[in-house]
Amino acid sequence: MAQNIKEFIKGIKSLFVGMKITGEYLVKPKITVNYPWETVGKEGLEGFRMVIKLVPVPPNGNKHKCVACGMCARSCPSNCIKLDVKQTVEEVELPDGKKKKKVNRKLQGFYVDFSLCSLCGLCVESCPTKTLQFSNYPYIVGTSRDDFVYNILEDFKKRYGEEK
Structure with a gap:
């Protein structure tokens, strides 16, 4: 009892x-919003991580520091990053008269499938030139899986203009 x-x-x-x-x-x-009738401003999203983007150099410039090394794609556990790289080889004459082959890489496309991405951040951390960072844009929507495959190089060009 x-x-x-x-x-x-x-x-x-x-x-x-x-x-x-x-x-x-x-x-x-x-703290919730009734989307799409209400939206969240940028002031409340400082720590929010979403789509990765290329960082312009200098800030608001029209160039990026990506050297197309592929470290981001190799470090991705979800295998959602694909790089389209144009590679050229040229012979360079050294001061001592010897010739050396120099490989030049130019980024043609940087594709990320965000339907597979786990937002782990390994691509951002492994970038040797620190040209990748997370954006804080929360409104990523689509009606099919193909809507979530982004070419972030094209996004960079639309946002900051063509590289000179």
């Missing part, structure tokens, strides 16, 4: 603790 009374009192205490927490959240301001 005493055991049942202790369990009953414990249950009542638990009920009031839960109701207190619920009441606190009931009077707090809402």
